[in-house]
Amino acid sequence: MVEVLTLKVPSLDEILKPGQDGKTTVGSFCDTPFVPLGQQRLRTVELVLNMIKLRKESLLEAMGASEIFSHLI
Secondary structure, eight states: OHHHHHHHHHHHHHHTOSSOSSOOEEOSSOSOEEOOOHHHHHHHHHHHHHHHHHOOHHHHHHHHHSSHHHHHO
């Protein structure tokens, strides 16, 4: 299972990239327009969290080498 998840890291990285298509909105915190995450991206964040909880070195290294964490921030 860890090997399969490791191979999916580039796909997850692509899903979490900023600048996704969609309807922009402005929040109450700032005047900067943004695209809300949506169901797919929220589920992807949840998957990343569960992958971290597995604490498998190869999986963490693959995620660290990608831009997943910078996309989340």
